[in-house]
Amino acid sequence: MIEDKKTDLRQLGLQMANTFIKNSLGFKGIAESQIAYTSQKKNGRKNIMLSSYDGTNQQRFSYNLGSNNHASWAFDNQNLLYTTFTRSNVQIAIQPSKRLRASILSFPDGTQPQGGSWSPRGDSILITLMTKGNSDIYSYQLKNRKLERILAWKSLETSPSWSKDASSIVFVSDSVRFQQPQIYIHDTTKNKTRRITFRGKYNSSPRWSPDGTQILYEGKRKGYFQIFKYTLSTNRHLQLTFGRFNSEKPDWSPNGKQIVFSSKRNGLSKLFLTSVHGGRMIRLTTTPKSVVETNPVWSK
Numbered sequence: 001m002i003e004d005k006k007t008d009l010r011q012l013g014l015q016m017a018n019t020f021i022k023n024s025l026g027f028k029g030i031a032e033s034q035i036a037y038t039s040q041k042k043n044g045r046k047n048i049m050l051s052s053y054d055g056t057n058q059q060r061f062s063y064n065l066g067s068n069n070h071a072s073w074a075f076d077n078q079n080l081l082y083t084t085f086t087r088s089n090v091q092i093a094i095q096p097s098k099r100l101r102a103s104i105l106s107f108p109d110g111t112q113p114q115g116g117s118w119s120p121r122g123d124s125i126l127i128t129l130m131t132k133g134n135s136d137i138y139s140y141q142l143k144n145r146k147l148e149r150i151l152a153w154k155s156l157e158t159s160p161s162w163s164k165d166a167s168s169i170v171f172v173s174d175s176v177r178f179q180q181p182q183i184y185i186h187d188t189t190k191n192k193t194r195r196i197t198f199r200g201k202y203n204s205s206p207r208w209s210p211d212g213t214q215i216l217y218e219g220k221r222k223g224y225f226q227i228f229k230y231t232l233s234t235n236r237h238l239q240l241t242f243g244r245f246n247s248e249k250p251d252w253s254p255n256g257k258q259i260v261f262s263s264k265r266n267g268l269s270k271l272f273l274t275s276v277h278g279g280r281m282i283r284l285t286t287t288p289k290s291v292v293e294t295n296p297v298w299s300k
Contacts, residue, residue, distance in 0.1 A: 028255040034097075035260055035284070036061065036071040036080055037271060037296040048082050049293075050097075053253075055271075055284040063100055064093070070115040070295055073097075074122050075164070077299045081125060083115050092116055092127065094142075097299075106145065116140070117161040126150070126160040126169065137171055151186065151193070159205060163212045170206040170215055177201075183217055183230075196230055199237070203228075207251050210300070216250040216259065227261055229276070240278035251298045252276075260284065260296045269294050 015032065030053045039049045039060075048062040048071050062068040066084035073080055077097060084091050084104075092113045095102035107113055107129065114135060116127040127140045129147075137150045137160045151157055155175035162169055169186045176182060176195075183197045183206045197203040202220035209215065215230045221239075225246040229238045241247040243265065250261040257276055262269045271284040271293045285293060 030253050030255055030258070033254050034077075034299045035271070035296050036073065036082075036299075037262075038069045038071070038294045039287070040292045040294075042290045046085075048080070051271075051285065055286065058285065058287075061095070061100075062093075062102070064102065066091070068093070071297050072115075072117045072125075072161075073297055073299050074118045075120050075300050076122060079118075079122070081116055081118060083113065090114070092125075105140070105142075107140075108147070114158065119162050120164055120166045126162060128158045128160065137169070150188075156181075161206070161208060163208050164210065165212060168212075170208060172204045172206065183215070185232075196235075197237075205249050209252050210254060210256045214256075216252060218248045218250065227259065227274075238278070240274065240276075241281070247272075249295050251296055253298050254300055260298055262294045262296060268292050271296050 033053045035051045037049055038046050040046045045067040046069050047060055048068045050059050050061045062082065064084055066086045068082050068084045071080050071082040079094055079096055081092060081094050084093050090112050092105045093102040110131060112130040114128040114130055116125045118125055124139050124141045127138050128135050129138050135156045135158055136152060137157045139148045139150055153173060153175055155173050157171055157173045160169050160171040167189050169188060171184055172181045173184055174181045180201045181204050182195055183203050184193055184195050186193045200219045200221055203217055206215050206217045213232055217228055218225045219228050224244060225248045226239055227241040227247050227250045229240055245264045247261055247263040250259050252259060259274050259276055261272055263272045265281065269292050272281045273284050274281050
């Protein structure tokens with residue numbers, strides 16, 4: 001009962017904080033948001049964890065017998081999608097954000113799913129399917145399990161995600177040179193695709209901003225991965241992180257003011273926050289040094 005009262009008081013405080021931010025600053029607060037990420041203890045399986053926006057509240061989310069990775073929030077925050085790896089196969093799981101039981105999606109024989117992301121309406125997902133050594137991007141209807149191939153290139157296409165207005169898909173492809181991925185935007189209304197990264201031999205992990213005007217991504221520069229921000233209207237790329245260590249897998253806060261990402265700044269990969277303009281890196285979690293944290297995704 002005492003614990004329930006503490007939880008209720010915390011929730012009330014978070015709601016008040018969001019209301020204050022909205023009324024005083026004019027943009028959405030993030031106090032009630034959550035961050036899903038992959039956690040792995042030494043010699044253990046990978047599990048999906050949920051963290052409060054400030055890292056003070058941590059809880060395990062995935063409880064199956066596989067190794068779990070690559071979480072993706074639905075646009076309404078009611079469900080999460082993630083990839084689960086077993087000794088025999090790779091599966092895609094969908095789990096309500098407030099429940100511990102997941103459902104497993106089915107795919108045709110001979111195909112292997114490699115991660116996915118939600119459509120804005122929540123009735124379908126974008127999925128990467130590996131078939132005969134080649135990965136392509138598909139749309140998967142959740143009700144009837146219908147698959148529709150979005151792109152049929154001979155190269156490897158991965159990491160697809162919809163823009164909020166469902167007009168465009170950002171994805172990664174090594175179509176120019178094998179194992180040198182670059183980032184592309186596919187306009188589904190005009191059926192046109194354009195490349196947006198040209199500097200560096202390795203650019204990946206693109207994420208749309210909440211308003212659809214910018215894209216975060218990771219790019220390899222001078223031997224290390226750094227975080228970049230691309231603005232669609234100006235075609236400008238801005239480097240946000242620096243240092244002789246990897247900073248990877250960025251994602252936006254719900255109001256587009258902050259960024260969460262994983263970094264090996266102190267050795268093993270941990271979660272950090274920074275401003276959308278770059279600058280100071282703030283450690284999000286206080287987990288033991290031996291715990292690896294990767295692939296953070298912020299709720300919408």
